[in-house]
Amino acid sequence: MEADRRFLLLCGGEVLVVAAGNILAALVLQVIVLAAFLEDRRGYWVLVPAAVLYAAAIAASGHVLLTLLGLAAALGCGYLVLTLYDYRLTLWAGERA
Amino acid sequence: MIRPTRTTGGIAALALALTATALLLDNPAAALAAGSLCLFLFWRAWHFDRDFRTAAASLAVEREVDRVILRQGAEAHVRLTVDLAIPHGMEVRLRDVPPAVAAGEAPFCEPGRTAAYTIRLLAHGRTAFGGIVLSARDAYFSSDLLVRRFSAPSLRIFPVGTAEASGEKRAGISNTEVDRRSALEGPSVRGFRRYQVGDGLGRIDWKVSARRGALYVREMTGLESGIPLLVVDLPMRQENGPEFSERYTMVVCDAVERAMESREGCSLLIITGGEILRFLPWTENLREVLSALGEVAPAEPRVSLYRAPGPAVLAARARLRGGDGGREGTYLARLGGVLAAFAAESRSPFGAAVGKALDRVEATEVHLYTPLVRGDRSHLAQVTHQAKIRGMQVVLRAPAGWPVVIPGVDIMEVI
Numbered sequence: 001m002e003a004d005r006r007f008l009l010l011c012g013g014e015v016l017v018v019a020a021g022n023i024l025a026a027l028v029l030q031v032i033v034l035a036a037f038l039e040d041r042r043g044y045w046v047l048v049p050a051a052v053l054y055a056a057a058i059a060a061s062g063h064v065l066l067t068l069l070g071l072a073a074a075l076g077c078g079y080l081v082l083t084l085y086d087y088r089l090t091l092w093a094g095e096r097a
Numbered sequence: 098m099i100r101p102t103r104t105t106g107g108i109a110a111l112a113l114a115l116t117a118t119a120l121l122l123d124n125p126a127a128a129l130a131a132g133s134l135c136l137f138l139f140w141r142a143w144h145f146d147r148d149f150r151t152a153a154a155s156l157a158v159e160r161e162v163d164r165v166i167l168r169q170g171a172e173a174h175v176r177l178t179v180d181l182a183i184p185h186g187m188e189v190r191l192r193d194v195p196p197a198v199a200a201g202e203a204p205f206c207e208p209g210r211t212a213a214y215t216i217r218l219l220a221h222g223r224t225a226f227g228g229i230v231l232s233a234r235d236a237y238f239s240s241d242l243l244v245r246r247f248s249a250p251s252l253r254i255f256p257v258g259t260a261e262a263s264g265e266k267r268a269g270i271s272n273t274e275v276d277r278r279s280a281l282e283g284p285s286v287r288g289f290r291r292y293q294v295g296d297g298l299g300r301i302d303w304k305v306s307a308r309r310g311a312l313y314v315r316e317m318t319g320l321e322s323g324i325p326l327l328v329v330d331l332p333m334r335q336e337n338g339p340e341f342s343e344r345y346t347m348v349v350c351d352a353v354e355r356a357m358e359s360r361e362g363c364s365l366l367i368i369t370g371g372e373i374l375r376f377l378p379w380t381e382n383l384r385e386v387l388s389a390l391g392e393v394a395p396a397e398p399r400v401s402l403y404r405a406p407g408p409a410v411l412a413a414r415a416r417l418r419g420g421d422g423g424r425e426g427t428y429l430a431r432l433g434g435v436l437a438a439f440a441a442e443s444r445s446p447f448g449a450a451v452g453k454a455l456d457r458v459e460a461t462e463v464h465l466y467t468p469l470v471r472g473d474r475s476h477l478a479q480v481t482h483q484a485k486i487r488g489m490q491v492v493l494r495a496p497a498g499w500p501v502v503i504p505g506v507d508i509m510e511v512i
Contacts, residue, residue, distance in 0.1 A: 007107050010108070010111070011111060014130050017127075017129070017130045018124060018126050021126060022126070023129060026126035026130065030129060034133065039186075039236065040185065040186045046140060051132075051136060055129050059125070064120065064123055064125060068128055068132065075139050082099075082142060082143065082146055089150055093153065093243060093246065094243070
C-alpha cells in the first residue's frame with residue numbers, strides 16, 4: 001500500500017539522519033525526509049523553524065536528555081491547549097438550537 | 098478527542114525507537130530525528146484540529162420528515178441533506194441520529210447529497226432528533242463529533258389509545274375506534290388475524306384468542322374490502338383549537354398510511370364546507386398524499402350549503418315529522434311535502450362536483466372523515482348521497498358526540 005511504502009521510506013530516511021553524525025547535516029536531511037513523506041505540504045513552513053530551533057537547542061546544550069525532556073514538556077503544553085480547544089468544540093456542538 | 102491513525106502510530110513508534118537510540122548512544126542526530134518526528138505529529142494534530150473545527154462550524158443541515166405528528170408505532174420517512182466546507186485532505190462522513198425512542202438506523206450521508214431512511218416511533222410524547230454525527234479523518238488523525246444543535250423538527254407521537262378499556266367517553270378526537278354505535282347494514286366478519294400494535298381493543302375476538310392462545314382481531318368486510326376513497330373534511334379555523342387540529346391530522350394521516358399499505362394506493366378528496374380543495378383520483382405515492390394533506394390548513398369555509406342544500410338534504414328534511422299530531426306536526430308534514438316536491442329540482446354544484454370525482458375513482462367505499470360535531474353538515478349529506486346513488490358503502494368517522502345520523506351512512510365510527 002501507498003501509506004506503508006511511504007512509511008518504509010520515512011524509516012529509511014531516519015536511518016540516514018542518524019547516520020549523518022553532524023547535527024547540521026542531520027537537520028537538512030530531516031527536513032527533506034519529512035517533506036518527501038508528506039503528500040500535502042501546505043503549512044510545512046511552520047514546522048521547519050521549529051525543527052531548526054530544536055536543533056539549535058541540542059547543539060547549544062550538548063545534552064540529549066535535557067533537550068528531549070524540554071521538548072516533551074513543550075509538547076505536553078501543546079497537548080493541553082489542543083484538549084482545551086476540543087473541549088470548547090464539544091460544548092459548542094452539545095448546545096441545543 | 099482526536100484519535101491517531103495507523104500511520105500516526107507507526108511514526109510515534111519510530112520516534113520512540115529513535116529516542117531510545119539517542120539516549121543509549123548519546124547521539125544528537127537521533128535526538129533531532131526523534132524530536133522532529135514528535136514536532137511533526139503535533140503539527141499534524143494542530144492542523145487536523147483546526148480543519149475539523151472549520152468543518153463543524155460550516156455545517157448546515159436540512160432535515161425533512163413526512164409527518165411530524167404521528168401515532169405510536171407509525172413509520173416516519175426522513176430525508177437529510179447536509180452541506181459543509183470540506184478542508185483539503187480531509188474525508189468527512191455524516192450520520193443522522195434518530196430520536197431516542199425511534200427504531201431504525203440512519204445511513205451514512207455524503208456531504209451535499211440527500212440520504213433517506215425510515216424510522217418507527219415506539220414511545221409517545223414529544224421527541225426530537227439527536228443531532229448529526231460528524232466523522233472526519235485525514236492521513237494522521239480522525240475524530241467524531243455529535244452536533245446536537247441540529248435536532249429539528251420535533252416530533253409529536255400520540256399513544257395507541259385504550260379509551261375503551263378505561264371506559265371513558267372522552268370529548269374530542271382520539272386515534273382509535275372506541276365506539277361503533279350503529280350499522281344500518283352491519284359489517285360481517287371477513288376473517289381473523291393476529292393482533293398488532295395499534296389495533297383497537299374492541300376488535301379483539303376473545304373466543305378465538307382464548308382458543309389459539311394469542312390475541313386475534315376481527316377483520317370486517319365493510320372496513321377492509323374494496324378500494325376506498327378517503328374524503329377528508331377539514332376542521333374550521335376556530336374550532337377546538339390547534340390541539341384538536343393536530344390530532345385530527347394525525348388520525349387522517351394514519352388512515353392514509355393504512356390504506357396505502359393494505360391496497361398499495363388510495364384516492365383522496367379534501368373538502369371544507371361546500372368546497373373541494375384537493376382531489377387525487379388515484380395515487381400510490383404516500384409522500385404525495387401526505388404533502389396534499391399538509392398543504393391544506395384549517396380554514397373558514399367560503400361556501401355554506403345550508404341555503405343550497407341540493408336534493409339529498411332536501412329529501413332528508415322532507416322526511417322530518419313533528420310527532421303524532423298537533424299544529425306543529427301538521428306544519429312539518431306540509432313542509433315535508435313542499436320540500437319533497439322541490440327536492441328533485443334542486444341543484445347543487447358541490448354535489449355535482451363530488452359526483453364527478455366519485456365517477457373518476459374506482460372505489461367501492463367512501464371513508465368520510467369529519468371533525469364536525471356541531472354546525473352545518475349539509476356538505477357531508479351531499480357526499481353521502483352521491484356515494485349511495487353510485488352504490489358505494491359509506492363509513493363515517495367522526496369525533497365522539499356526533500349528534501345526527503346522516504341518511505345513507507352504513508357504518509359510523511368514533512375516531
